Amino acid sequence: MSRETNLQEHLCFVRECSPYYGDAWSAAWKRGGTAPPLGELPITDHVDYWEANTPQNNRLLTVPHTDGVVFKSGGTTGNPKFSFFSNEDWFLFCRQFGQGLRRGGLSAGERVANIFYGGQLYASLLFVGRCIEEAGVGVNFPIAGFASPEEIIANVKEFGISTVAGVPTTIMNLIPLLEAEKGKLTVTQFLYGGEAMYPDQVAALQRAVPGCRVRSIGIAGVDYGEMGWVDASCEPGVHRTFDDSTVLELLDEEGRSLDDAGAEGALYITNFQRKLMPIVRYPVGDRGRWADPPGTPGRRFKVLGRTEKGARIGPVTFYMEDMQRVLSGAAGETGFVAFQLVVDHEDRRDRCTVRVAVPNPTDVPKEMSTAVIDALYKERPLFPESIEKGAVHSPVVEWVTPGELLTNPRTGKLMRLIDRRFS
The missing domain is CATH 3.40.50.12780 (ANL, N-terminal domain)
Known part of the structure; x- marks a missing residue:
C-alpha cells in the first residue's frame, strides 16, 4: 500500500473516530465526504488540542484506552500534559x-x-x-x-x-x-x-x-512521535524525515506551505501510524529549514530553534501561556501589557531573560522581579533544579516600556520569543 493511501485511510479513521478532530475539521471536511488533501485541513491549534486531550473526559482519543502506556508530555505543575499510547502505537x-x-x-x-x-x-x-x-x-x-x-x-x-x-x-x-x-x-x-x-x-x-x-x-517527542533520524550526510542540527510514518511540513505565519530547498518556517507533523492519540498537522514548536529539494527520500531538514509557542532553556520547556499565567499571578499589579522571552547561550549553558513591558519601568519595585522568578520556579520546578546542577543560568527579569519590546521588522508584530542561540 502506498504512502499516500496509508495517509488517506488514516485521515478517514481520525475524522470518524476522534471527536476533537471531527469538530476541528467539520468546515473543511463534511462527514461522509471525500477526504481532502492533507494541506487543506486546518492546522492543529496547540492549546485546543491539549484542552481536549485530558485524563478525564478525553475528546481527542479515537477509541477507549484499554492497553498500552501513558507518559507525561511536558507541561507544567499547574498545566500537565499526557500522551496516550496503545501497545501497537x-x-x-x-x-x-x-x-x-x-x-x-x-x-x-x-x-x-x-x-x-x-x-x-x-x-x-x-x-x-x-x-x-x-x-x-x-x-x-x-x-x-x-x-x-x-x-x-x-x-x-x-x-x-x-x-x-x-x-x-x-x-x-x-x-x-x-x-x-x-x-x-x-x-x-x-x-x-x-x-x-x-x-x-x-x-x-x-x-x-x-x-x-x-x-x-535523532528527534522525537512523546507528544508528536518520531520526527528525524541522522546519517553521515547530516551536519549538526540536520536530520532526515521518517517517510514510512510521517509527513513533515514547513509553514509560514499564515499557514502556507514552504517547500523549496532553503525555505524556513514552523515545523508541523502528521503521523499516519498513530491511531489512539492522533497527530495531524501538529505544531512541533520548532522552526526548520529544508536542506533538500521536494521529493528527496528521507528529506533533510535543519532545526533552527523554537517557535513563539514555547521556549526550551536547557532541559526546561516553557510555553507562552504558562509565562502569561505566571506574570498575571505575580506581576498583575504592575499593569504589564506584554512580554517577550530572550534565550541565549553562554559558558556552555542557556539563559532566559523575561522582558516585561509596563507603563513606567522605574516604578516597579525590585522585589517584583523576585516574585516573578519565584512564581516561575513554582510553575516549573525543573528550572531551579537545573540551575542547582549547573545546567542553565538563573533567569533574569527586565522591566521595559512597550516601545522597547522587539518586533518583527517586516510585519511590526511583537516577537514573543527571541532565540539568539542559533544566530
Missing part, C-alpha cells in the same frame, strides 16, 4: 525510531550507556531502551540520568561501554570525570537528545575525550 513508534538508529550507524555489539531520564511518567529512558531493542543491534545499559556521574563512569569502565546517550546537560556533568580518566575509557561516541548541543559543549567533550564523535540520537 508504542511498538510502531519505537520500531520506526529504532530503525533510524540502525540506519544512522548503531552497530552489532555496540554498548550504549542509556542515561536518559525515566520514572514519574517520563518516557526517555524506556523509549531509548526499547528503540535499541527494535534496532536489532546494540546492547542497552539503562543506567538513567539520575545516577551520579561517579556511578555512570563506573558502569562505563566495568562494561567497556563505547557510546553514552543522554540529554546534553547530563552528559556535560560527566566532563570532570571524563577528563580525570582521559585515555583510560572505551567511550568513543556521545549521542544527545531532548535539547540542542552547541559548539562550545561539543568542543568541551572532545577535549575531555579526544577523537570522540558527538551527534544527535
Whole structure:
C-alpha cells in the first residue's frame, strides 16, 4: 500500500473516530465526504488540542484506552500534559525510531550507556531502551540520568561501554570525570537528545575525550512521535524525515506551505501510524529549514530553534501561556501589557531573560522581579533544579516600556520569543 493511501485511510479513521478532530475539521471536511488533501485541513491549534486531550473526559482519543502506556508530555505543575499510547502505537513508534538508529550507524555489539531520564511518567529512558531493542543491534545499559556521574563512569569502565546517550546537560556533568580518566575509557561516541548541543559543549567533550564523535540520537517527542533520524550526510542540527510514518511540513505565519530547498518556517507533523492519540498537522514548536529539494527520500531538514509557542532553556520547556499565567499571578499589579522571552547561550549553558513591558519601568519595585522568578520556579520546578546542577543560568527579569519590546521588522508584530542561540 502506498504512502499516500496509508495517509488517506488514516485521515478517514481520525475524522470518524476522534471527536476533537471531527469538530476541528467539520468546515473543511463534511462527514461522509471525500477526504481532502492533507494541506487543506486546518492546522492543529496547540492549546485546543491539549484542552481536549485530558485524563478525564478525553475528546481527542479515537477509541477507549484499554492497553498500552501513558507518559507525561511536558507541561507544567499547574498545566500537565499526557500522551496516550496503545501497545501497537508504542511498538510502531519505537520500531520506526529504532530503525533510524540502525540506519544512522548503531552497530552489532555496540554498548550504549542509556542515561536518559525515566520514572514519574517520563518516557526517555524506556523509549531509548526499547528503540535499541527494535534496532536489532546494540546492547542497552539503562543506567538513567539520575545516577551520579561517579556511578555512570563506573558502569562505563566495568562494561567497556563505547557510546553514552543522554540529554546534553547530563552528559556535560560527566566532563570532570571524563577528563580525570582521559585515555583510560572505551567511550568513543556521545549521542544527545531532548535539547540542542552547541559548539562550545561539543568542543568541551572532545577535549575531555579526544577523537570522540558527538551527534544527535535523532528527534522525537512523546507528544508528536518520531520526527528525524541522522546519517553521515547530516551536519549538526540536520536530520532526515521518517517517510514510512510521517509527513513533515514547513509553514509560514499564515499557514502556507514552504517547500523549496532553503525555505524556513514552523515545523508541523502528521503521523499516519498513530491511531489512539492522533497527530495531524501538529505544531512541533520548532522552526526548520529544508536542506533538500521536494521529493528527496528521507528529506533533510535543519532545526533552527523554537517557535513563539514555547521556549526550551536547557532541559526546561516553557510555553507562552504558562509565562502569561505566571506574570498575571505575580506581576498583575504592575499593569504589564506584554512580554517577550530572550534565550541565549553562554559558558556552555542557556539563559532566559523575561522582558516585561509596563507603563513606567522605574516604578516597579525590585522585589517584583523576585516574585516573578519565584512564581516561575513554582510553575516549573525543573528550572531551579537545573540551575542547582549547573545546567542553565538563573533567569533574569527586565522591566521595559512597550516601545522597547522587539518586533518583527517586516510585519511590526511583537516577537514573543527571541532565540539568539542559533544566530
